[in-house]
Amino acid sequence: MSSQIIREQLSRPSPEVAADLLGWTLTHVTGEGAVTVQLTEVEAYDGGTDPASHAYRGVTPRNAVMFGRAGRLYVYLSYGLHWCSNVVCGPEGQASAVLLRAGRVVDGVELARHRRGDRVLDRALARGPACLSRALGIVGSDDGADLLSGEALRLMPATSRMSYSTGPRVGVRRGASRPWRCWVTDDDTVSSYRRSPRAEPPG
């Protein structure tokens, strides 16, 4: 599949793209080596219509990448200490992204464990959005990297379709009830669901 076709696929609204991304792999090559993660849990974020989105209130230096062309990486700092990674979706000019919440490390397990800690179980190496980014060695300077034409970071489509479940998003206060979290059904690398303590009541 050409990167042109993949980019068109990613240029649709993020709630549609999210489920497609399950089973895809993301590889990051650094001086330390390569780590590949197969995605098992993702969350869609829209732009102007989604109060949980970083792009809800328009373009800022932080979220600018979300408004650019699909297929690039949007990285942000969470709680002042954790990097989190997104795949930019949707047509250019319209903010939209899919947060990478969890995956299975299918290559570079030793390097991923070195980054995450010796006592971390294999299945937990990339469980949780900050853990996934940490396992891959993704940091703020990777913000904006093209995942389809780049050398260091590469996103590749799944070889087979996975059966998946959907449900409310994790951690967000507003818009938490939109069923925009997708995960591979019964997969042990999926993060355990915790609704934000500050989430607005459902309904």
Next chain:
DNA sequence: ACGCCGATTCTC
């Protein structure tokens, strides 16, 4: 300029 809060994670 100031203060609050977050698309989190780990530990107690």
Next chain:
DNA sequence: AGAATCGGCGTC
């Protein structure tokens, strides 16, 4: 349940 830790954004 609480801490770690800082940039973004609303408010004064």
